[in-house]
Structure formats: structure tokens, C-alpha cells
Amino acid sequence: MLKNLFSFSVAKGLRQLEEIRVSSCENMRELIKVEKEEMGEDDILEFTQLRFLELKGLPKFNGMWLFDKKVLFPALENLYLNSVNGIKRIWHDDQLLTVSLTSLQVHCCSELKYVFTSSMVESFVNLKTLVVGDCDEMEDIIEGILGGEERINNSISVFPKLDSVALYNLLNLKRWHDDQLLTVSCGVQNLTHLEVSNCHKLKCVFTSSMVKSFVNLKTLKVRHCNEMEDIIEGILGGEERINNSIKVFPNLTVLVLTDLPSLKRFCCGINPVEFPFLGKLEIRKCRVLSAFHFDTASIGNNISLDPSILQPQYLFSAKFTFPNLHQLTLRWNVGVKEIWRLVPSSTSFQNLVALEVEGYHGIIKIITHSTAKSLVHLEKMRIENCQEIEEIVGGGDDDDDPQLKILKLQSLPKLESFCSSRHYTFDFLSLEWVYVDDCPNMKTFSHGELNTPFLHGVRLKWNVRWEGNLNSAIQQIFREESSMVEESENSWEESENSEEDLSDLCKKQRRHGTWEGN
CATH class of the missing domain: 3.80.10 (Leucine-rich repeat, LRR (right-handed beta-alpha superhelix))
Structure with missing residues (x-):
């Protein structure tokens, strides 16, 4: 009955260890067993060469957090967690040595309520891939909010190299971002792939104030989110109104919306919206979706009104342009009365x-x-x-x-x-x-x-x-x-x-x- 992987005395001699994989150990409670007399108050155990750590199938793992502040992995690049049921936090709040991490996958960790804390999120400067799924208690990806000083100075850099995010089967997830954090951050600009699935408490994917941060997003897939009402919440505008045009996700090439029974619209606003590089658009089983873009010109800022009462039920209007769209798939969107309404000179779908x-x-x-x-x-x-x-x-x-x-x-x-x-x-x-x-x-x-x-x-x-x-x-x-x-x-x-x-x-x-x- 293996309850730990190493004793402290053994772990001290493994400074050159590069990879650890632990799987299906039903009785394991901790990675390293430390006796009080073995470790002084200021002692730190550092695995300087460890680059890959995989833990899965550890139902009795009972650490409050996975990484104690006395055990450090400064070179860790890949972390994979699956069914590590006892952890409530991954990192200690004071542990900021995560600069080398490039890939983080978290699956089936039933006690975990969030992945990152706002106080340490800036340290993930090399993170490229984030996958989180089947964590029943998770409410936020980033817990807490940053202090006022960082916001005032606009000195925040969040996930500057993050390329891909996938969130699935997070039944209690209410948001995956700090809206204000991403609004002032110079990070996330490199995100190219975002996939959200079976997150039933999410009301939206983005807000209008932070959507402009995702300038390099190429693939967006949103599926099976029962309470989602908007992809972009709020009214697009602000500084873009001056130029009378908005380019939402200027590099987006693939957009898939599937089985979103409460989705009312993709976005709201009064300006024409262009997806200059969108090549594939797929909309399936969005039963109450009546307009892809809801024109708010006639109602001001009151977007709580039922759009089906206020304007004709066409899915695409001349205000939305897709100059490079080549594949359009529309299935079982029963709220739509007309698929599109275009003026005769429109070039919105000329490459379909x-x-x-x-x-x-x-x-x-x-x-x-x-x-x-x-x-x-x-x-x-x-x-x-x-x-x-x-x-x-x-x-x-x-x-x-x-x-x-x-x-x-x-x-x-x-x-x-x-x-x-x-x-x-x-x-x-x-x-x-x-x-x-x-x-x-x-x-x-x-x-x-x-x-x-x-x-x-x-x-x-x-x-x-x-x-x-x-x-x-x-x-x-x-x-x-x-x-x-x-x-x-x-x-x-x-x-x-x-x-x-x-x-x-x-x-x-x-x-x-x-x-x-x-």
C-alpha cells in the first residue's frame, strides 16, 4: 500500500530527475513524506531538472495544495493532473516559480475550485496550452482580483504566450476570465484557439470591454452550454464608434456554435461588424437564436428587450460581412424566419x-x-x-x-x-x-x-x-x-x-x- 512516492531523504538525492509519472495508486496520499526532524524551517527541496510531471488516478491524495512552498520545480514545463481528488489548490499563493511551465492539463479533480490565483497569475509567462475539464466544483479559472496599484499602472501581463485554451464539463463555472484583468492586460494577445463545452452556468464567453484583447484568435468553438445567452456580452462600440466600423476577432478563421439553447445573439451594436478572415461558420441547434447581430440603434443601450419583437427575424443582415467565408453550415436553429437579408449589391458572402x-x-x-x-x-x-x-x-x-x-x-x-x-x-x-x-x-x-x-x-x-x-x-x-x-x-x-x-x-x-x- 504505497502512501507516498519518496521520503525526504530519498528525494534529496534525486536532483537530476527529469520526469515523474504516477498512475492508479489508490492509497497514495502525498508525493514526498517529510518528517519534522528531517527539514528545517528554512530548508527547501528543489528539483532543478524536473520537466514533466503526470499524476492520475490518486483518489486519496489529501494535500491542501499540490505544490508545497518548500518543494519547488523551477524547470517544470508540462503538468498533467487527472483524478487527483484531494487537492483544493494546485499552487501555494507564495510560490511563484512557475515561469517554465508551457502546458497545464487538469481533469477530474473534484475538489478544485480554481486553477490560478490572481496574485500569482503573472508568473505564467511561458504557458502555451491550458486544458481544464470534469472538475465539478470549479467556479473560476482565475480566483480573486488584482490589487488597485497594478490596475492603475496598467502593468499587468497575463499569459503573454498562451496559444490554446479548452474548457469542458465544468458544470459550476461562472466565468473563465477576470474582465477587468484582461481589459488592462497586455497578455492573451497570442491566444489562437479557444474551445468551451458543457459549461452550463456560463452566460457569455467574452464581454464587449475585453474582446479586443483577442486579436490573434483563429478558432472559436462553443458547444452545449445551456445558459449561454451571448457570445459577446454588452454593446460593441466605444472608441470603434468613431471610425464607424468594428473588426471583431480580426484573424478568426473558424467559428462553431453548437447546441446553445439559450443563445439569443452573437453580439450587439449599431456599427457594421466585419470578420475579415472567417472561412468556416457553423451554427447548429441554437433554438432561440433569431439574429446573429442585434442592431441596438433603435433601443439605445437597453439590450434586455426581446430582439424578436423589435426587428425582423433574419439571421444575417447587411451589417455583418464575411468577405472570406467559404463554408456555412446552419442546422436546427428554429428561431430563424429568414437565413439572411442582403441588399442586391452586397458582397458579404461573395466567396462562399x-x-x-x-x-x-x-x-x-x-x-x-x-x-x-x-x-x-x-x-x-x-x-x-x-x-x-x-x-x-x-x-x-x-x-x-x-x-x-x-x-x-x-x-x-x-x-x-x-x-x-x-x-x-x-x-x-x-x-x-x-x-x-x-x-x-x-x-x-x-x-x-x-x-x-x-x-x-x-x-x-x-x-x-x-x-x-x-x-x-x-x-x-x-x-x-x-x-x-x-x-x-x-x-x-x-x-x-x-x-x-x-x-x-x-x-x-x-x-x-x-x-x-x-
């Missing part, structure tokens, strides 16, 4: 290559003809499970030369055509494949003129249909599906009649005593 829309039951069309003309690089479109959609492109009396290569339409019970306008001409000079499945009311593709010189055919499940042109192929599929529905209904009626006949026969046999069954 792939569009996926699924589970939008409140919309009757995907895009207007003016928006369609702005999507000059769109190559792939997939529309699925939208109960009310009647057409993909609405209205218009113009010619269009889309670059679409692949089109997939599935489970659209009210879809009648791709475009119902008789005055809209489509030259699909790049279209190669059209997939159609479970669209029982789609009788034709387009009522206007149609040109598809490179189309290979229309796929229905595993079969290919081709009648020389796209409209004829869609009409053939409509006839086949109508015939299948009719046959299915007839078969059902025959089955019901057969069951009724059999029931009548059984009753007659019972009456005449000829029933032989048991």
Missing part, C-alpha cells in the same frame, strides 16, 4: 463555396434572387429537413450564371421547385450532379429557361435518372414517387381489407365450432 441548411421549419425559401447573384463562387448546396420550404431561390426576373457543381435536396415535403419564377434564366455551366430524395411535391426544377450542359444526371437514392434535361428528370422522379405512394396506399388498404376478412372468417368459425386454433 459550400452551403448546408438543415432543420429550418419556419422558412419558405432559402435565398432571394439578389442574394443568389451575390454567391458567385458557390459550388455545393445541401438543403435537408425543412418542412415549409417551397422553393430554394425566390422571385426574380433576371439571368443567373451560378457556379454550382453539386445540389442535394432531401426531405422537403412542400418543395415544388428550385425556382418558381417563369422569368428567371439559369445557366448552370458547372452543375454535375443533382440529388433529390423525399421531395414528394417537386414537379419540376425551374419554370424559367434552364441550361445544364455538363449535368451527369439526377440521383434518387442509388439510381440515376436522366431524360435529356433537368426538368424532365425531376418530372420523371415525381411520377415515380407519386406512383410509389399510390401503390403503398393501395397495399395498405388491401392489407386492412384482408385483416377485416380474416377477422370475419374467424368469428364465423368460432360460431360454428370449426376453429381449431388454441
